[in-house]
Amino acid sequence: MKEKVLIFSGSGVSAESGLRTFRDMGGLWNEYAVEEVASPEGWTKNPELVLSFYNERRRAVLSAKPNEAHSAIARLEDFFDVVVVTQNIDDLHERAGSSIVIHLHGEILRARSSLDPNLTYQLDAPTLEIGDICEKGSQLRPDVVWFGEEVRFMREAEKHFANAEKIITVGTSLTVHPAAGLLKKAKFSSEKYIVSVDAMHPPYGHRFLRGSATTVVPHIVNCWIEGRKP
Ligand code: APR
Numbered sequence: 001m002k003e004k005v006l007i008f009s010g011s012g013v014s015a016e017s018g019l020r021t022f023r024d025m026g027g028l029w030n031e032y033a034v035e036e037v038a039s040p041e042g043w044t045k046n047p048e049l050v051l052s053f054y055n056e057r058r059r060a061v062l063s064a065k066p067n068e069a070h071s072a073i074a075r076l077e078d079f080f081d082v083v084v085v086t087q088n089i090d091d092l093h094e095r096a097g098s099s100i101v102i103h104l105h106g107e108i109l110r111a112r113s114s115l116d117p118n119l120t121y122q123l124d125a126p127t128l129e130i131g132d133i134c135e136k137g138s139q140l141r142p143d144v145v146w147f148g149e150e151v152r153f154m155r156e157a158e159k160h161f162a163n164a165e166k167i168i169t170v171g172t173s174l175t176v177h178p179a180a181g182l183l184k185k186a187k188f189s190s191e192k193y194i195v196s197v198d199a200m201h202p203p204y205g206h207r208f209l210r211g212s213a214t215t216v217v218p219h220i221v222n223c224w225i226e227g228r229k230p
Pocket of ligand 1: 009010011012013015016021022023024027087088105170171172173174175176195196197198211212213214
């Protein structure tokens with residue numbers, strides 16, 4: 001029986017693939033007002049602005065490549081029973097080869113009916129425009145979770161945190177709930193690391209390893225594969 005490993009990722013794991021984070025220097029929320037581009041109210045007020053915000057990010061995702069952190073995480077699957085729980089809406093974990101990726105905040109490469117949330121579609125075009133409609137005739141929106149909307153798969157994510165023996169939390173400021181609260185669901189006995197370029201106080205028994213995702217994550221992964229502690 002392979003040991004259970006859980007990877008919990010935020011935008012920092014995709015930063016070295018050239019995708020912008022939110023709260024760092026140059027982050028998206030330094031340039032855009034969250035309520036205007038990532039909330040139901042913003043969508044109602046100015047859907048064109050919201051669509052162009054996500055079109056720009058989708059183009060960036062489509063031209064980005066998975067980095068060494070994504071690849072190391074995918075490599076873990078040869079040795080461990082791995083689940084990735086991500087706050088990210090890009091598909092870099094999947095493109096690196098991770099087979100179980102739970103997107104708490106949705107997926108930018110999917111669209112959804114603005115009337116019926118159960119109607120979702122894989123996007124085959126890089127942009128979503130006004131007039132792109134679902135099969136019931138309503139405007140399509142990005143299939144992402146906006147502020148004020150319900151985060152997805154939380155119960156499933158909590159279960160994975162609770163039964164993981166090893167956990168890496170990488171590239172998240174842990175400022176957005178309920179996602180950030182998942183860390184306290186981890187077993188006391190599990191081996192837990194938190195990786196970030198910015199110093200942070202490691203919560204709930206996690207060991208903080210400061211550095212970039214592409215340096216520190218492969219280091220942890222190689223140690224685990226060799227049966228060593230990082
Ligand atoms: N390697 C490791 N960590 C990094 C790197 C890197 N190359 N670059 C940035 N980081 C770290 C930053 O230090 C920061 O702690 O990644 C974190 C990014 O934090 P945020 O920008 O807040 O992104 P995230 O935590 O993913 O945001 C959570 O907020 O706006 C919502 O829905 C959005 O999913 C997002 C959620």
